[in-house]
Each structure stands twice: as C-alpha cells, then as structure tokens.
Amino acid sequence: MAYKAFRTKLKLDNKQATLMSQHAGYARFVFNWGLRMWSEAYKAGLKPSVGVLKKLFTNHVKPDYSWMSSLSSKVYQYAFINLGDAFKRFFKGLGKYPRFKKKGRHDGFTLDNSGAPIKLGGVQHKLPFLGWVRTHEALPEYVVKKVTISRQAGEWYLSFAVEIPQENTLKSRRTIGVDLGISALATCSDGTTFANPKAYRKATKKLARLQRHLSRKVKGSNNYQKCQLKVQRLHRRVSSIRQDALHKITTHLAKNHGCIVIENLNVAGMLKNHCLAGSIADAGFGEFRRQLEYKTQRYGSELVVADRFFPSSQLCSDCGHQQKMPLNKRTFECEKCGTLKDRDLNASLNLERYPDAPSVEESFTIGRLDR
Numbered sequence: 001m002a003y004k005a006f007r008t009k010l011k012l013d014n015k016q017a018t019l020m021s022q023h024a025g026y027a028r029f030v031f032n033w034g035l036r037m038w039s040e041a042y043k044a045g046l047k048p049s050v051g052v053l054k055k056l057f058t059n060h061v062k063p064d065y066s067w068m069s070s071l072s073s074k075v076y077q078y079a080f081i082n083l084g085d086a087f088k089r090f091f092k093g094l095g096k097y098p099r100f101k102k103k104g105r106h107d108g109f110t111l112d113n114s115g116a117p118i119k120l121g122g123v124q125h126k127l128p129f130l131g132w133v134r135t136h137e138a139l140p141e142y143v144v145k146k147v148t149i150s151r152q153a154g155e156w157y158l159s160f161a162v163e164i165p166q167e168n169t170l171k172s173r174r175t176i177g178v179d180l181g182i183s184a185l186a187t188c189s190d191g192t193t194f195a196n197p198k199a200y201r202k203a204t205k206k207l208a209r210l211q212r213h214l215s216r217k218v219k220g221s222n223n224y225q226k227c228q229l230k231v232q233r234l235h236r237r238v239s240s241i242r243q244d245a246l247h248k249i250t251t252h253l254a255k256n257h258g259c260i261v262i263e264n265l266n267v268a269g270m271l272k273n274h275c276l277a278g279s280i281a282d283a284g285f286g287e288f289r290r291q292l293e294y295k296t297q298r299y300g301s302e303l304v305v306a307d308r309f310f311p312s313s314q315l316c317s318d319c320g321h322q323q324k325m326p327l328n329k330r331t332f333e334c335e336k337c338g339t340l341k342d343r344d345l346n347a348s349l350n351l352e353r354y355p356d357a358p359s360v361e362e363s364f365t366i367g368r369l370d371r
Contacts, residue, residue, distance in 0.1 A: 050081070198282055
C-alpha cells in the first residue's frame with residue numbers, strides 16, 4: 001500500500017479563523033516548552049524523553065493555564081509527538097537540531113478523533129472539536145485517522161494522507177534517462193524537454209520592491225503586517241508554480257516509463273557556486289528526486305540513481321569517448337567520431353544506458369553502446 005497526501009485551502013469565517021489561531025498557538029506553546037525543557041535537562045546531564053516531559057506538562061504545567069481546557073487536548077499530545085520525531089531525525093543525522101517555533105511562521109496543529117474515523121468529502125467537513133468547516137474545492141470521499149491544519153501567507157489549509165493501492169500503469173517506454181538542468185529543467189533521452197518555469201527569477205524584481213517597502217514600515221504596526229503578508233503571498237506563489245511544474249513532470253515520468261535513470265547530484269555542493277546558486281535553488285533538483293522516489297513506487301516503476309562520479313556529460317553517447325565539457329559549452333562535439341548533439345540530450349542518452357552496462361568503464365571502453 002502507498003500513501004497519497006492531500007492539501008486544500010479552507011474557507012473560514014472570522015470566528016473559525018480565530019479558533020484555528022488559538023489551537024496553533026497552543027501547539028506552538030507546548031512544542032517550545034518541551035524543547036526548552038529538553039535542552040535544559042540535557043545540559044544538566046539528564047536523559048530527557050518525550051514521555052517524561054508530557055507527564056510533567058500534564059500534571060504540573062497545564063493546570064496553571066485555564067485557557068488550555070477550552071481547546072482540544074489532542075493538540076498538545078501531537079505537539080509532543082512532533083517534538084519526539086524532530087529529535088529522532090536529528091539523532092539519525094537526517095535533520096538539524098530542533099528550533100523554536102515562531103508565531104506567523106510555524107502556525108499549525110494536528111487533530112484526531114480519539115480512535116474514531118474522520119469522514120471527509122465534498123466541500124463541507126466535520127472535524128473533531130472544530131465542527132463544520134468548508135473547503136474551496138470538493139474532496140473525494142475519504143476516511144482518515146487524523147488531519148493537520150496549517151497557515152501559510154494568511155490562509156488556512158487542511159492536509160491529510162490516505163492509503164491507496166499501487167497503480168501498475170501501462171508504460172510507453174521501458175527505460176528513460178533524465179538530465180536535470182537550468183535552461184531546461186529536464187531533458188529526456190527520447191528527445192522530450194521540460195521547460196524550467198524559473199518562478200523565483202521572474203518574481204525577483206517585485207519581491208525586491210515589496211521588501212524595500214517592508215523595510216520602511218514600523219515593525220509590528222498594521223502597515224508592517226499588511227506588507228509582510230504581501231511578501232509571504234508572493235513567496236507562496238513562487239513555491240506553488242515550482243511545485244506544479246515538478247509534480248507534472250515527475251508524474252508523467254513515473255506513469256509512462258518502467259525505469260527512470262537520474263544523476264545523484266550533489267545539490268549542497270552545487271549551491272556553493274554563487275553564480276548559479278539562485279538558479280539551482282529555483283529549479284528544485286532535490287524536490288524532483290524526492291517526488292520521483294515515492295511516485296515510482298506508487299505507479300510500479302523503478303528509479304535508478306547513477307553514481308555521482310558517472311561522467312554523463314563528458315561521454316559521447318555514440319562511441320563512448322570521454323572529453324572535458326565546461327559549463328559554457330552547450331553542444332557536445334565528439335573529438336573522436338565528430339558526433340554533434342545537445343549537451344543535455346547527450347547526457348540523458350548516457351544515463352539511459354547506465355543500468356544495462358556491466359560496469360561503466362567496460363561499457364564505454366569497448367564501445368558497446370551502439371544505438
């Protein structure tokens with residue numbers, strides 16, 4: 001079984017939005033309290049745990065705050081669960097040390113129905129403790145265990161995950177190589193190219209103007225908050241455009257190809273190139289690979305990640321000759337056989353043949369890669 005996540009915008013009145021803000025503040029208060037207590041206990045030489053902190057909060061802290069009794073108790077329970085998950089990722093080396101949540105940046109909370117299912121469908125949904133809420137778009141009929149509500153750029157969103165069966169879609173091509181780039185976001189070995197929307201670059205001037213306006217406002221004033229909201233909405237638009245493009249490309253690749261071969265890019269190292277860092281971050285190479293990893297499982301495909309030192313851009317896709325290829329050269333001209341191809345297309349052809357080769361060196365030195 002695979003999981004599919006949904007995230008949709010809520011349509012709330014002022015009373016409902018205030019209730020959401022109160023629950024988000026409750027979750028933020030509990031998370032920050034737990035993080036502070038954990039850090040202090042660790043400095044004192046103790047071994048803190050989420051279970052101990054939760055008991056301490058329930059018995060000695062919660063009774064001192066009467067306003068907590070008017071909100072859902074599930075909120076603070078999931079706040080401790082999220083804190084524990086954050087420390088697990090940190091100890092496994094998958095993330096940084098947990099940071100304190102800040103109002104306006106990390107507004108969100110999770111609810112369940114105490115073991116009972118939550119039924120969602122249509123545009124009206126009854127959520128535990130919160131009552132009936134509306135969404136801007138109709139949802140399919142689903143039964144879920146928990147829901148998460150978060151705020152982004154002043155708008156509230158409902159998100160949840162459901163189990164779905166694996167879809168073994170009909171594949172139009174067995175193997176395809178995909179080379180990621182900046183001018184074209186993805187170049188495939190069948191000749192297909194996907195344009196890079198460059199959402200952040202197109203919004204740079206407008207974003208700079210809004211940030212100048214924001215810097216002239218009195219921090220904390222109403223005008224400051226209004227201008228800050230405009231900046232957040234522009235960032236949300238940039239993110240939405242990027243995500244939309246990546247989802248369309250990765251879904252097309254996973255649905256229609258049995259095996260997808262991509263490069264193991266060192267994105268962190270590439271971002272150290274200050275001339276290209278902005279364009280690389282705008283393209284979303286890491287997110288592209290993350291989406292392919294779970295979508296290939298969902299649609300019955302396979303993802304092959306070529307070795308980081310595999311010279312896909314330096315090899316001739318016809319004869320296997322290897323030569324230097326500086327970034328400013330966009331056309332691959334083989335010094336041995338005279339082949340003339342687009343640089344990204346040549347790299348994608350080499351990636352397509354990567355899994356069939358017994359070894360990279362043997363395949364190209366004996367010239368086995370005849371098309």
